[in-house]
Amino acid sequence: MVNELFQKDIMLENKIVRIVPFNESYEDGLRKVIFDTEITQYTGNHILTEADLKEYTAGTISSRKDGVRYPFIVIHKESGQVAGATSFGNLVFQSKRLEIGWTWYGKAYRGTGINKAAKFELLNYAFESRGFNRVQLSVDTENIRSQKAVLKLGAKQEGVIM
Numbered sequence: 001m002v003n004e005l006f007q008k009d010i011m012l013e014n015k016i017v018r019i020v021p022f023n024e025s026y027e028d029g030l031r032k033v034i035f036d037t038e039i040t041q042y043t044g045n046h047i048l049t050e051a052d053l054k055e056y057t058a059g060t061i062s063s064r065k066d067g068v069r070y071p072f073i074v075i076h077k078e079s080g081q082v083a084g085a086t087s088f089g090n091l092v093f094q095s096k097r098l099e100i101g102w103t104w105y106g107k108a109y110r111g112t113g114i115n116k117a118a119k120f121e122l123l124n125y126a127f128e129s130r131g132f133n134r135v136q137l138s139v140d141t142e143n144i145r146s147q148k149a150v151l152k153l154g155a156k157q158e159g160v161i162m
Contacts, residue, residue: 002031002065002066002067003067003091003093003128005070005091005093006064006065006067006070009021009071009094009154010072010125012121012122012124012125013077013121014061014117014120014121015077015117016076016078016113016114016117017074017075017076017077017083017114017117017118017121018074018075019072019073019074019075019076019086019118019121019122019133020072020075021064021070021072021073022060022064022071022072022073022085023061023073024057024061026082026122027053027054027057028072029073029075029081029082030053030057030073030082030085031053032081032082032106033081033082033083033084033105033106033107033108033109034047034053034104034106035047035048035053036106036107038107039084039104039105039106040104041056042142042143042146043102043104044141053128058147060085060087063087063089064086068089069087069088069089069090070087070088070089070091070123071085071086071087071102072085072086072087073085073086074086074105074114074118075159076112076114077111080144082106083105083106083109083114084103084104084105084106084109084114085102085103085104086100086101086102086103086104086119086122087100087101087102087103088100088122088126089101089102090136095133095134096132096133096134097132097134097135097136098126098132098134098135098136099135099136099138100119100122100123100126100135100136100137101137101138101139103115103146110145115149116149116152116153119137119153121126123135123153137150137153137155
């Protein structure tokens, strides 16, 4: 049975970002930023063609329907453009823990404060609105940019999984 969280349309917002449920209506916006090997080199999703984009979109939407992961689109408020995507995943409701990950941003949005603004909203929602006790952020050991971004959030590295 899929937890009721997956049935809700979670929308979060601050002065920099609007975070909305991932759905096919954002595919044109994704198309403008996702064909970038820097995004996919650490994710295992190699999105190089229209077919890859369609498969990524369908799989991401399916992950929510199946109660596996709750994916979001991150919109840059000033431009109104899709900046990237992120997700809640590995949710363990009994233990009140989850992971924030599957995050990527288009080149124009990296280093602009969007990640920090989005993570603030996601962390606030997880802890304050949903009562989770622990949030994990996982980053590939070779993804130095993302490691630095997570540390800038005030997170603490607890270990390396090999």
